[in-house]
Amino acid sequence: xxxxxxxxxxxxxxxxxxxxxxxxxxxxxxxxxxxxxxxxxxxxxxxxxxxxxxxxxxxxxxxxxxxxxxxxxxxxxxxxxxxxxxxxxxxxxxxxxxxxxxxxxxxxxxxxxxxxxxxxxxxxxxxxxxxxxxxxxxxxxxxxxxxxxxxxxxxxxxxxxxxxxxxxxxxxxxxxxxxxxxxxxxxxxxxxxxxxxxxxxxxxxxxxxxxxxxxxxxxxxxxxxxxxxxxxxxxxxxxxxxxxxxxxxxxxxxxxxxxxxxxxxxxxxxxxxx
Numbered sequence: 573x574x575x576x577x578x579x580x581x582x583x584x585x586x587x588x589x590x591x592x593x594x595x596x597x598x599x600x601x602x603x604x605x606x607x608x609x610x611x612x613x614x615x616x617x618x619x620x621x622x623x624x625x626x627x628x629x630x631x632x633x634x635x636x637x638x639x640x641x642x643x644x645x646x647x648x649x650x651x652x653x654x655x656x657x658x659x660x661x662x663x664x665x666x667x668x669x670x671x672x673x674x675x676x677x678x679x680x681x682x683x684x685x686x687x688x689x690x691x692x693x694x695x696x697x698x699x700x701x702x703x704x705x706x707x708x709x710x711x712x713x714x715x716x717x718x719x720x721x722x723x724x725x726x727x728x729x730x731x732x733x734x735x736x737x738x739x740x741x742x743x744x745x746x747x748x749x750x751x752x753x754x755x756x757x758x759x760x761x762x763x764x765x766x767x768x769x770x771x772x773x774x775x776x777x778x779x780x781x782x783x784x785x786x787x788x789x790x791x792x793x794x795x796x797x798x799x800x801x802x803x804x805x806x807x808x809x810x811x812x813x814x815x816x817x818x819x820x821x822x823x824x825x826x827x828x829x830x831x832x833x834x835x836x837x838x839x840x841x842x843x844x845x846x
Contacts (some may be wrong), residue, residue: 578825584781599769601609604823605692605696606769607693607696607820607824608673608696608758608823609699609700612723617819621703621706621707621709621710621711623710624707624711624713624714627714628710628713628717631714631717635717635720637743637744638722638743638744639739639740640739643738643739646727651727651801653801654803654819655724655801658802659798660728661725661795662728662730662732662798663796663798665778667729667793667798667799670790670793670797671751673786674754677755677787677790678705678754678758678782680762681761681762681765682698684697684701684762684765684766684769685701686698689770696823700823701758701761704761704820705757707819708754708815708816711815712748712750712754714750715748716746716750722743722744722745722746723743723745723746723799724746724795724800725737725798726797734802736841746799746801746804747807748804748808748811749794749799749804749805750808751794751808752790752794752808752809753808753815754812755809756787756808756809756812756813757812757813758787758812758816759783759784760783760787760812761816762783763776763779763780763783764817765820767779767780768824791805791806791808791809816824
């Protein structure tokens with residue numbers, strides 16, 4: 573298993589532990605809270621993420637790294653115009669910076685359930701965020717395995733890039749960018765939930781701007797590091813932003829029915845109703 577995936581899973585495991593603790597805490601009465609939870613919906617989201625991880629793992633059994641002859645045959649000139657420039661980039665520093673930044677971004681939304689208005693009902697905020705990250709990670713892992721796209725650094729003839737790295741399994745995990753997906757999922761979640769928890773607050777515009785800028789920086793660093801093409805980052809950003817918006821949206825309580833805390837539902841089965 574790639575080291576980055578181990579780190580991401582460690583962050584998510586810690587988050588799930590915090591979320592499980594929060595879920596067990598009693599909600600404070602008399603709070604007109606904007607989110608609800610529902611066993612069918614929560615189970616459906618976790619089932620979706622587990623299915624994506626499971627199917628990805630199944631496909632990964634036949635996943636094959638590149639061999640030297642295939643690497644030597646790669647030609648950056650055959651890449652599309654949007655992605656061609658990325659084949660020239662290589663920066664371990666940008667790689668490390670993107671790791672630190674995305675892990676900070678993944679941890680930050682936990683604060684919504686531990687401080688401020690969200691701390692009144694952490695059992696609704698924290699599981700909602702953990703579902704967001706679980707779905708994002710599961711779908712990203714599945715897509716990486718399905719597409720098996722070669723990373724830009726494999727095209728790069730820079731002697732500092734080792735042959736072992738080019739022939740590793742991670743060298744064919746380019747599409748979509750997992751860092752961009754995680755960054756945009758966590759930051760769109762943070763900004764959207766912050767806005768819902770603080771209606772009428774004057775700083776929501778700044779929060780949105782800061783969150784989106786931070787997520788975009790993560791994407792740029794991934795390109796500069798030589799780890800992803802521009803289209804990888806755009807796809808990851810779209811995926812993460814979509815999940816980061818939809819999961820909280822499905823948990824929102826209609827203002828007219830907040831007395832009963834009836835949340836929006838979606839499903840096909842297991843509580844889904846798109």
